[in-house]
Amino acid sequence: DAGITQSPRHKVTETGTPVTLRCHQTENHRYMYWYRQDPGHGLRLIHYSYGVKDTDKGEVSDGYSVSRSKTEDFLLTLESATSSQTSVYFCAISGDSENYGYTFGSGTRLTVV
Amino acid sequence: GENVEQHPSTLSVQEGDSAVIKCTYSDSASNYFPWYKQELGKRPQLIIDIRSNVGEKKDQRIAVTLNKTAKHFSLHITETQPEDSAVYFCAASRQGGKLIFGQGTELSVKP
Numbered sequence: 001d002a003g004i005t006q007s008p009r010h011k012v013t014e015t016g017t018p019v020t021l022r023c024h025q026t027e028n029h030r031y032m033y034w035y036r037q038d039p040g041h042g043l044r045l046i047h048y049s050y051g052v053k054d055t056d057k058g059e060v061s062d063g064y065s066v067s068r069s070k071t072e073d074f075l076l077t078l079e080s081a082t083s084s085q086t087s088v089y090f091c092a093i094s095g096d097s098e099n100y101g102y103t104f105g106s107g108t109r110l111t112v113v
Numbered sequence: 114g115e116n117v118e119q120h121p122s123t124l125s126v127q128e129g130d131s132a133v134i135k136c137t138y139s140d141s142a143s144n145y146f147p148w149y150k151q152e153l154g155k156r157p158q159l160i161i162d163i164r165s166n167v168g169e170k171k172d173q174r175i176a177v178t179l180n181k182t183a184k185h186f187s188l189h190i191t192e193t194q195p196e197d198s199a200v201y202f203c204a205a206s207r208q209g210g211k212l213i214f215g216q217g218t219e220l221s222v223k224p
Contacts, residue, residue, distance in 0.1 A: 035214075040216060042119070042202055042214040042215055042217045101147045102147075103159075104156040104157050104158070107156060
């Protein structure tokens with residue numbers, strides 16, 4: 001469905017532990033994005049990538065890092081999870097430098113206890 | 114950077130009525146304005162978009178208008194149906210830029 005999958009779908013982790021979320025696409029799209037969704041804040045950009053090994057920070061990047069070693073995979077790491085990082089995380093892809101709508105993954109619901 | 118404000122945060126209408134959601138943006142260089150619909154527990158999905166060289170675009174019961182001078186754009190849904198109930202997000206980006214989203218509007222259509 002839509003050529004983009006996120007894993008895991010749900011995760012509960014403890015404060016202070018590292019967590020990695022995975023986004024995998026089969027569309028060969030150049031651009032990939034990580035957003036978090038919280039009530040009252042909409043979707044906020046964490047990090048994005050415009051190609052293999054090319055990444056940059058978004059609006060709310062503190063406490064997060066990313067890696068993209070292959071076109072199809074974009075990993076988001078919470079270096080030391082905090083309760084404020086409890087959220088739903090969405091990955092998105094887009095195919096061109098022109099502005100096109102994004103296709104979103106199904107999301108990962110992360111709870112930090 | 115770009116900032117997108119969306120209003121209202123919640124909207125309740127009777128089935129068959131029209132619904133209007135409004136967004137303003139701050140970056141005058143923004144030239145792409147999509148709208149997404151997110152049903153409960155699902156991913157956001159693109160429903161319509163407009164570019165800055167167009168003032169209005171329609172797709173069946175959905176229309177979007179853009180006022181570049183005032184830096185605002187709106188989503189219009191006519192003849193609303195219960196299946197239109199969802200959270201709607203507006204977004205804006207400049208050429209080659211990233212989408213910045215509004216805070217979302219929860220639309221409830223009452224039968």
